[in-house]
Amino acid sequence: MDSAYRRSYHGAREGLEQVLQHEGGSVDPARVGDQVWSVARLVDGNAVLARTLADPSREGQERAAIAERLLGGKVSDEALHVVKAVVAQRWAGTGDLATALERLSVEAHLVHAHRHERLGQVEDELFRFSRIVQSAPELQAALADRRAPADAKRALVERLLSVKSAPETVRLAAQAAVGVRGSRVERTLAAYLEQAAEVQDQVTAIVTTAVPLSDEQEETLRATLSRQYSRTVHTNVVVDPDVVGGIRVEIGDEVIDGTVSHRLDQARRLMAG
Template identity: 35%
Template sequence: MGSATTQALGSTVAALDAQTTIDLDTARELFAAARVVGESSQLSGALADPTAPAGTRARLVADIFGKSFRPATVAVLTATAQQRWSGAADLVDAIEELAVRAATRADKNVDVEGELFRVSRLVAENPQLELALGSRLGDSAAKGALVQTLLGGRASEATTLIVSSLVQQTGDRRVRQLLIRAMQIVADQRGRTVASVVTAAPLTAAQRTRLVETLSRRYGSGVSLNEIIDPAVVGGLRVQIADDVIDGSISSRLADLRQKLAV
């Protein structure tokens, strides 16, 4: 991510946070805008053109989305178009991120991170499903409908909207990559950090509480745990937060021992 995009993204997230009427309809409109802009290199290039005056880009947003989208959505898209982006692809990614954040804001009582994690595990355990959702040859609307069918009644409306929208515009990205990114965005919107925990057996409630407290102190923010059961770790656990890995599993210790004995 270029420095221009980093600064622009911060400004657009602030513009979204400043809106008081954000709901799932806003998220739907932002996802729709991301698809429209992403499918037109001419439009995305025009909106991300650093040589074009900010006012010109704002009028382009108004001309395309002003009559069909609500004022709050148009205001966020206008703020996005007025920023300086490192490239057109970054602009599209930013609109998509704003859509995920808007869906997250729609219902603060829903564990969107946890639901997205469960969907990612479902995809990981079903290669045919991942292929169906990630194929560039498949019909986008059909992929969205498939997600609606799979998650109907099993996940919140916010999570279903996020997943069904993301699979309709995968580009060169794998579905699991999209879901992991979405989890990180949701956690950031809620001021938390995502920790993936691999353990041989499910953690008890007390163990989860102690682990969350320990990680929260270490990283200075709330932590959301995503638990993966893998008998191969034998005992102990392995924790990953972003690029940090804390490996206290018995399998890791055995591997270290074998390596030392082989020297």
């Protein structure tokens, strides 16, 4: 996120905060999230509308007024307030406008999950779903098919997740499957997971092991990493027998690889040299 986008997004985010704090937090964040997402899709699919709402030659208040004329009565007052806050900002292009609307939709759903004490569950489920997509080429192809109707992709995700998953997980996974700006579902899910970590003011570590960790082992690892990074660390554990033993930890671009397979690879390279 560059500094110009960050400034604009901060201004837009204030609109969402105002809505969600209104009347003691009685507004339903999930409903706001769904409706802001529908506007993101509308903007993404209508180039003329997108250019109008992101037009840098117009003042922010004028763009907000245009949004109100076009969307008033079609979405709730709360969702409209968020959309007006977004279009009132200055964006580098129409893509940034659609992305900002999508991010605020995601944040609204994450707030809803937090209020119902299942934000950690949603983060875990989205991570597991992303791993399923990455390991299933047929599913990946089905979700990446641009000719497939959005409703068909949404229905596919709902069939896969709706039985045991949190409702926010299903909504966000479906959004990622439908996408904006032609983004692949794996990349979109990764962005959603980053947002979930930001909302909780934590970082996420992807931990790869040969065998599942016990609850005690995972808690010890989380505590150790949290002390090391001076922030709360959430762990997503991937079991991969190919690593043989040890663990691999990825936090952002940093990788701590203590797996047996990695050490064997290093030994082979040394011997080959």
